[in-house]
Amino acid sequence: MSFLIRKKSTSNNHSDDGHYYISISDLMTSLLFIFILILAYMMLSFVEKQEQLNDEIKKLEQNIEARKDLLQLLKDELIKEDINVDIDKENGNMRLKSDLLFQSGSADISQEGKRQIGKIAKILVSKLQEEKYITSIDTVFIEGHTDNKPISGAYKNGRSWTNKELSSQRAINTFSEMNFETNNEILSLRNIKNKSLLSYSGYAETRPLCFDDNDECRNKNRRIEFYFTVNTPEIKKINK
Numbered sequence: 027m028s029f030l031i032r033k034k035s036t037s038n039n040h041s042d043d044g045h046y047y048i049s050i051s052d053l054m055t056s057l058l059f060i061f062i063l064i065l066a067y068m069m070l071s072f073v074e075k076q077e078q079l080n081d082e083i084k085k086l087e088q089n090i091e092a093r094k095d096l097l098q099l100l101k102d103e104l105i106k107e108d109i110n111v112d113i114d115k116e117n118g119n120m121r122l123k124s125d126l127l128f129q130s131g132s133a134d135i136s137q138e139g140k141r142q143i144g145k146i147a148k149i150l151v152s153k154l155q156e157e158k159y160i161t162s163i164d165t166v167f168i169e170g171h172t173d174n175k176p177i178s179g180a181y182k183n184g185r186s187w188t189n190k191e192l193s194s195q196r197a198i199n200t201f202s203e204m205n206f207e208t209n210n211e212i213l214s215l216r217n218i219k220n221k222s223l224l225s226y227s228g229y230a231e232t233r234p235l236c237f238d239d240n241d242e243c244r245n246k247n248r249r250i251e252f253y254f255t256v257n258t259p260e261i262k263k264i265n266k
Contacts, residue, residue, distance in 0.1 A: 082259030089256035092162035093118050096254065100149060107145045118254040122146075124171070124196065125248055131177045131187065133195035135203055146252075147204035151211045154223060164217050166224050167253040168204075170197035173244035174231040194228025200250055201226045218257060 094115040101113050101120070112121040127139030135143065150166070153159055170193030177187045201224060205212045215223035236243035 079259070086256065086259055089162035092158055093254050093256050096153060096159055096163070099153065100146070103149050104142075104145060107142075109142050109145060118256070120252040120254075122250045123245070123248065124250050125245065127200075127250060128196060131192070133192060133199050135199055140203055140207075143200055143203045144207035147207045147212055150204075151208045151215065154215050160216075161218050162256055163223070163254055164219075164257045165221075165255045167251075167255070168197050168201050168224065168226040169233075169251040169253055170194060170200070170226075170228040171233060171247060171249050171251060172230050173247045174234070175244065189230035190228055192228070193230045194226075196250065197226040197228050 097113045097115050097118070097120055101111055104111055113119065114121075122142065127135055127142065129136065154163060154166075172189040172193045174189075177189060177192060201212070204224075212224060213222075217223050231247065234243075234247045235249075236246045
């Protein structure tokens with residue numbers, strides 16, 4: 027099967043029209059070639075994006091390892107200062123029992139609490155300005171957590187505190203004490219995106235570590251927690 031295509035006259039000396047034919051096989055070959063070019067482009071683009079994604083995943087793994095190193099370093103340094111903390115290197119958490127920092131139902135930091143928080147703050151200021159940690163740590167969340175028992179004997183603005191208010195105020199006071207002990211250096215810490223490195227929030231009893239209904243379990247749930255998040259792959263850039 028062939029297509030018949032009329033050829034226009036190219037000379038005034040010829041009155042008859044010439045004819046030529048393009049076979050269907052030539053047309054299909056041309057289309058196949060175009061398809062191959064498009065496919066090759068798509069494959070190349072996919073490979074490039076896959077390489078970019080692999081690079082970002084590798085960076086993420088390096089950031090997680092850097093966070094583990096930082097948490098272990100913090101624990102080792104604090105042990106020298108007679109400060110015991112629990113660390114969860116896999117999830118990026120460092121925990122202090124709030125009973126050592128605050129009186130029951132209070133957000134006022136004890137003298138021992140100020141000592142511990144001050145030491146933590148100074149180590150963080152020192153380490154979080156190192157290139158390794160600036161590029162790997164995105165945010166340090168200061169979190170207040172309580173047990174599930176209602177507060178008794180503590181009042182704010184003429185009414186009883188809620189655990190949510192108490193945990194939030196403890197987180198705020200912890201941040202403020204850290205900032206005071208470092209002459210506002212904590213406040214000036216920035217991540218690689220030039221955003222504030224520290225944040226704070228209160229979760230009351232909503233994120234327990236232990237679920238048993240006993241004093242030992244409730245004691246474990248009352249805590250100040252430092253949660254270190256890492257920089258994650260920039261998927262939007264890869265998809266462009």
